[in-house]
Amino acid sequence: MRETNWAGNQTFTAERILRPRTVEQVQEAVAAATAVKALGSRHCFNDIADCPGGVQIDLAGLDPVTELDSDAATITVPAAARYGDIAERVHAAGFALANLASLPHCTVAGTVATATHGSGRRNQGLASAVSGLELVTADGEVKTYTHHDGVVVGLGALGVVTRLTLDLVPAFDLRQDVFDGLPWASAYEHFEEIQAAGYSVSLFTNWARDTIDQVWVKGPGRPGADFFGAKAADGPRHPAHAAGIPADNCTRQLGVPGPWHERIPHFRLDFTPSVGNELQTEYFVPIRHAEAAMETMRGLGHRLAPLLLTSEIRMIAADELWLSPFHGGDRLALHFTWQPEPDAVRALLPVMEERLAPFDVRPHWGKLFDQAADYPRLGDFRELADELDPGGKFRSPFVRRHVFGER
Ligand SMILES: Cc1cc2nc3c(=O)[nH]c(=O)nc-3n(C[C@H](O)[C@H](O)[C@H](O)COP(=O)(O)OP(=O)(O)OC[C@H]3O[C@@H](n4cnc5c(N)ncnc54)[C@H](O)[C@@H]3O)c2cc1C
Structure with a gap:
C-alpha cells in the first residue's frame, strides 16, 4: 500500500522510501539515485514532497543528538527533529525560538524548506532563524552553508539537509x-x-x-x-x-x-x-x-x-x-x-x-495553490539548483512546474 501525506490527499508515487541511519548512508543513497527527494513529517498539502518513480529519504532514523551552544545562542539539530521535541531542551537552557508555527509537529528541515511561518508583525518566518545547514548534494557530497539566503527555503530542490543551526533568543x-x-x-x-x-x-x-x-x-x-x-x-x-x-x-x-x-x-x-x-x-x-x-x-x-x-x-x-x-x-x-x-x-x-x-x-509553498509567484531571486535559485544538481535528480514535477516554469 502506498504512503500518503498527513492530510491523506496526496498518495506518494515514489518507488520506495529509504530510512538511512547515518549521514554516510544518506550520501550513498543520494549518489546512487536518479530521482530523489527528502521527506519530512509529510504535513504539506500538495505534491512538493513526492518523487514519482524515485526515492524519498526519511531522515527520522538519523542520530537525534542536538547541540546547544549557550555562548553563541544557537542550537544545532538533526533535520528530522520536530519543533515540539527541541523546544523543551531550548527552554530548559533559558532560551527560546523567536517564533513557531501553529503546530509543533513538523520537522525543522521541512518547515524551513517551505518557508513556514507563525504570526506577529515583528516576527519573521521560521526559516529566518537558520544560521547554518549541512546539505547532501546530488553527487553525495556534504556541503556546509552559513548565513546563505539561497539555500534555506530550498523546497527540497537543492539536496538533502541533514543538520541545521537555529538562532535562539532569551526565554520568555x-x-x-x-x-x-x-x-x-x-x-x-x-x-x-x-x-x-x-x-x-x-x-x-x-x-x-x-x-x-x-x-x-x-x-x-x-x-x-x-x-x-x-x-x-x-x-x-x-x-x-x-x-x-x-x-x-x-x-x-x-x-x-x-x-x-x-x-x-x-x-x-x-x-x-x-x-x-x-x-x-x-x-x-x-x-x-x-x-x-x-x-x-x-x-x-x-x-x-x-x-x-x-x-x-x-x-x-x-x-x-x-x-x-x-x-x-x-x-x-x-x-x-x-x-x-x-x-x-x-x-x-x-x-x-x-x-x-x-x-x-x-x-504558501506547502499548501494547495494553482500558480506560483515570481520572486526577485528566482533566477539565482535556478542557477544554484543547476550548479548543485546538474543532472536534475531533485527536480520533481512540483519543482519543474513552480520553480522552472514547465507546464
Ligand atoms: C495542521 C497543520 C497546521 C499548519 N500550520 C501552519 C502554520 O501555522 N504556518 C505555516 O506556515 N504552515 C503551516 N502548516 C504547513 C506546514 O507547516 C508545512 O507543511 C510543514 O512545515 C512542512 O514540514 P514537513 O516536515 O511536514 O515537510 P514535508 O511536507 O514532509 O516536506 C516539505 C518539503 O520539505 C522538503 N524537506 C523535508 N525534509 C527535508 C530535508 N531534510 N532536506 C531537504 N528538504 C527537505 C521536502 O522535500 C518537501 O519539499 C500547517 C500544516 C498542517 C498540517
Missing part, C-alpha cells in the same frame, strides 16, 4: 487571550493597533459573517476586556469554534501565563493538530494591500464559507531569503482551512488567485 513567557466577534470596520480602522496588541495576533473568520469570529492575542500583558469591540471569550476556543470543533487539542488560553513553546503554537504536540480531516491554502500579500485583500476575500465570502472550516489572518515580518514569500517586505497572510473537498477547493483556487493578483500575491 506569554499569555493567550481570545476575543469573540470583532467588527470588520474595527479590524480595518484599528489594523495596526490590533496587530501591535500582542507578540503574535491571529484573526479567524469565514469571510461571510458580519463580524470576525475570533481574535487570538498572544502577548506578555493583559489586553482590555473590550478588544476594539470584540468580547473576551468565556471559555477555550478552537480556531474552527464556529464550525463546532472543540478546543481539546489547543494550547492553554484564558490568559494563563506559560512558556513561549506552550503558547505560540495553537495546537498541542500530544494531540492531532487543527481538525485533522482538512485541506489548507494560504496566500501572502504586501501589508499595504491588507485592507483591499481582506475586502476582496469578503467579496468571495459566499463561495468561500461553504467550503471552509475556518480562515486565519496573520502578519509576518520581511526577510531576504530568496524563495521566502516574505522576501522584500512585511506581508499579510490569508490562510484557509478547507473541508476535505479537493475538487471544489481546486476549482476555487484560480478564482481566488485572479482576485488577489493585483496585490502581488504569493502562495
Whole structure:
C-alpha cells in the first residue's frame, strides 16, 4: 500500500522510501539515485514532497543528538527533529525560538524548506532563524552553508539537509487571550493597533459573517476586556469554534501565563493538530494591500464559507531569503482551512488567485495553490539548483512546474 501525506490527499508515487541511519548512508543513497527527494513529517498539502518513480529519504532514523551552544545562542539539530521535541531542551537552557508555527509537529528541515511561518508583525518566518545547514548534494557530497539566503527555503530542490543551526533568543513567557466577534470596520480602522496588541495576533473568520469570529492575542500583558469591540471569550476556543470543533487539542488560553513553546503554537504536540480531516491554502500579500485583500476575500465570502472550516489572518515580518514569500517586505497572510473537498477547493483556487493578483500575491509553498509567484531571486535559485544538481535528480514535477516554469 502506498504512503500518503498527513492530510491523506496526496498518495506518494515514489518507488520506495529509504530510512538511512547515518549521514554516510544518506550520501550513498543520494549518489546512487536518479530521482530523489527528502521527506519530512509529510504535513504539506500538495505534491512538493513526492518523487514519482524515485526515492524519498526519511531522515527520522538519523542520530537525534542536538547541540546547544549557550555562548553563541544557537542550537544545532538533526533535520528530522520536530519543533515540539527541541523546544523543551531550548527552554530548559533559558532560551527560546523567536517564533513557531501553529503546530509543533513538523520537522525543522521541512518547515524551513517551505518557508513556514507563525504570526506577529515583528516576527519573521521560521526559516529566518537558520544560521547554518549541512546539505547532501546530488553527487553525495556534504556541503556546509552559513548565513546563505539561497539555500534555506530550498523546497527540497537543492539536496538533502541533514543538520541545521537555529538562532535562539532569551526565554520568555506569554499569555493567550481570545476575543469573540470583532467588527470588520474595527479590524480595518484599528489594523495596526490590533496587530501591535500582542507578540503574535491571529484573526479567524469565514469571510461571510458580519463580524470576525475570533481574535487570538498572544502577548506578555493583559489586553482590555473590550478588544476594539470584540468580547473576551468565556471559555477555550478552537480556531474552527464556529464550525463546532472543540478546543481539546489547543494550547492553554484564558490568559494563563506559560512558556513561549506552550503558547505560540495553537495546537498541542500530544494531540492531532487543527481538525485533522482538512485541506489548507494560504496566500501572502504586501501589508499595504491588507485592507483591499481582506475586502476582496469578503467579496468571495459566499463561495468561500461553504467550503471552509475556518480562515486565519496573520502578519509576518520581511526577510531576504530568496524563495521566502516574505522576501522584500512585511506581508499579510490569508490562510484557509478547507473541508476535505479537493475538487471544489481546486476549482476555487484560480478564482481566488485572479482576485488577489493585483496585490502581488504569493502562495504558501506547502499548501494547495494553482500558480506560483515570481520572486526577485528566482533566477539565482535556478542557477544554484543547476550548479548543485546538474543532472536534475531533485527536480520533481512540483519543482519543474513552480520553480522552472514547465507546464
Ligand atoms: C495542521 C497543520 C497546521 C499548519 N500550520 C501552519 C502554520 O501555522 N504556518 C505555516 O506556515 N504552515 C503551516 N502548516 C504547513 C506546514 O507547516 C508545512 O507543511 C510543514 O512545515 C512542512 O514540514 P514537513 O516536515 O511536514 O515537510 P514535508 O511536507 O514532509 O516536506 C516539505 C518539503 O520539505 C522538503 N524537506 C523535508 N525534509 C527535508 C530535508 N531534510 N532536506 C531537504 N528538504 C527537505 C521536502 O522535500 C518537501 O519539499 C500547517 C500544516 C498542517 C498540517
